[in-house]
Amino acid sequence: MIVTRAPLVLKLSGEHAVVYGYSAVACSIDIYLWARLRERNDSKIILRFRDKVEEYRRDRSQGFFRYVNECLRLVEELYGVRLRGLEISLELDKDVQPGAGLGTSAATCTATLAALCRFLGIREDIARLAYQVELRVQGRASRMDTYTSTLGGVTIVRGERVERLDVDPSWIRLGIVLLRKLRSTRELVRNVAQLRERYCDLVDSIFNLIEKCTENIIRAIKKRDLETLGRMVTKCHWLLNMLEVVDYRSNKIIIELLNDTNVAGAKISGAGYGGAILFILRSNLDSLELKELEVIHSSNAFKILCPVRISDGGVEVLERGY
Ligand code: PMV
Numbered sequence: 001m002i003v004t005r006a007p008l009v010l011k012l013s014g015e016h017a018v019v020y021g022y023s024a025v026a027c028s029i030d031i032y033l034w035a036r037l038r039e040r041n042d043s044k045i046i047l048r049f050r051d052k053v054e055e056y057r058r059d060r061s062q063g064f065f066r067y068v069n070e071c072l073r074l075v076e077e078l079y080g081v082r083l084r085g086l087e088i089s090l091e092l093d094k095d096v097q098p099g100a101g102l103g104t105s106a107a108t109c110t111a112t113l114a115a116l117c118r119f120l121g122i123r124e125d126i127a128r129l130a131y132q133v134e135l136r137v138q139g140r141a142s143r144m145d146t147y148t149s150t151l152g153g154v155t156i157v158r159g160e161r162v163e164r165l166d167v168d169p170s171w172i173r174l175g176i177v178l179l180r181k182l183r184s185t186r187e188l189v190r191n192v193a194q195l196r197e198r199y200c201d202l203v204d205s206i207f208n209l210i211e212k213c214t215e216n217i218i219r220a221i222k223k224r225d226l227e228t229l230g231r232m233v234t235k236c237h238w239l240l241n242m243l244e245v246v247d248y249r250s251n252k253i254i255i256e257l258l259n260d261t262n263v264a265g266a267k268i269s270g271a272g273y274g275g276a277i278l279f280i281l282r283s284n285l286d287s288l289e290l291k292e293l294e295v296i297h298s299s300n301a302f303k304i305l306c307p308v309r310i311s312d313g314g315v316e317v318l319e320r321g322y
Contacts, residue, residue, distance in 0.1 A: 005034045005316055013025050015269075075116050114126050154310060178304075179275060213236045237267030237268060
């Protein structure tokens with residue numbers, strides 16, 4: 001049996017602007033998607049995730065398994081193999097739902113591809129393959145999630161280049177609020193494109209300001225400047241509001257979070273309209289304080305993950321099972 005795990009991803013800055021070549025910063029977190037690959041006695045390829053079970057079919061891919069299907073198809077095409085007799089089981093930590101805005105599809109690709117490449121004895125650039133799969137499934141994708149899930153740590157995305165920042169981010173304490181996503185990434189990217197068509201100068205100015213936040217965030221992480229990091233992340237959030245991609249629920253939660261003296265900054269992570277909200281903590285929340293946060297938000301339907309750390313490693317093949 002081969003076991004791999006890939007970290008999920010948060011975006012610290014640069015969403016939407018990154019689509020137009022501006023820089024963005026992302027990080028991998030210590031919440032993982034696990035893939036377990038084992039051989040079967042028959043010729044079927046069975047895919048499992050929680051209570052979902054599906055057989056791999058080359059002619060069809062829909063729903064949650066479409067990323068796994070496309071990974072299998074890409075590997076078969078690239079290496080001229082016909083895969084058979086396999087079972088791939090996926091698991092997500094902390095009961096996170098797919099599509100939560102934490103790069104679950106990217107992690108699905110990197111963990112699955114890492115397992116397949118190990119199974120076939122191929123050394124491959126997992127990030128490159130995972131990006132191809134996202135492109136095939138989504139039609140449009142930036143390299144942010146797939147490369148960050150592969151490389152791990154803090155990454156800077158600039159157009160087609162993605163580099164890992166040489167820093168120790170272990171001092172950064174994060175929390176995440178997960179909300180139901182009300183609009184798809186594809187729709188929101190299209191809305192921003194329309195906004196830009198109409199108000200090009202204004203939208204480009206917003207992108208430029210987002211880029212300034214990105215630069216300050218990189219400097220703040222290097223200098224371990226928590227206050228600047230928090231401030232810049234928050235400014236990024238209000239700039240995303242100016243792009244009209246933030247919903248009322250998210251803003252309400254962000255304002256409540258920012259009113260908490262423990263929180264140095266907060267923003268949505270991802271395309272917008274729900275999904276993930278990240279917040280940066282000033283200190284270690286003890287259980288009492290965390291409880292208060294939960295009470296504040298108990299009227300809304302969402303989930304809090306706290307504390308969350310930036311993971312150092314990216315996708316890995318593990319020797320033992322989980
Ligand atoms: O909503 P998510 O987590 O898929 O993030 C999308 C980020 C965008 O910048 C809006 C699009 C992209 O491909 O980078």
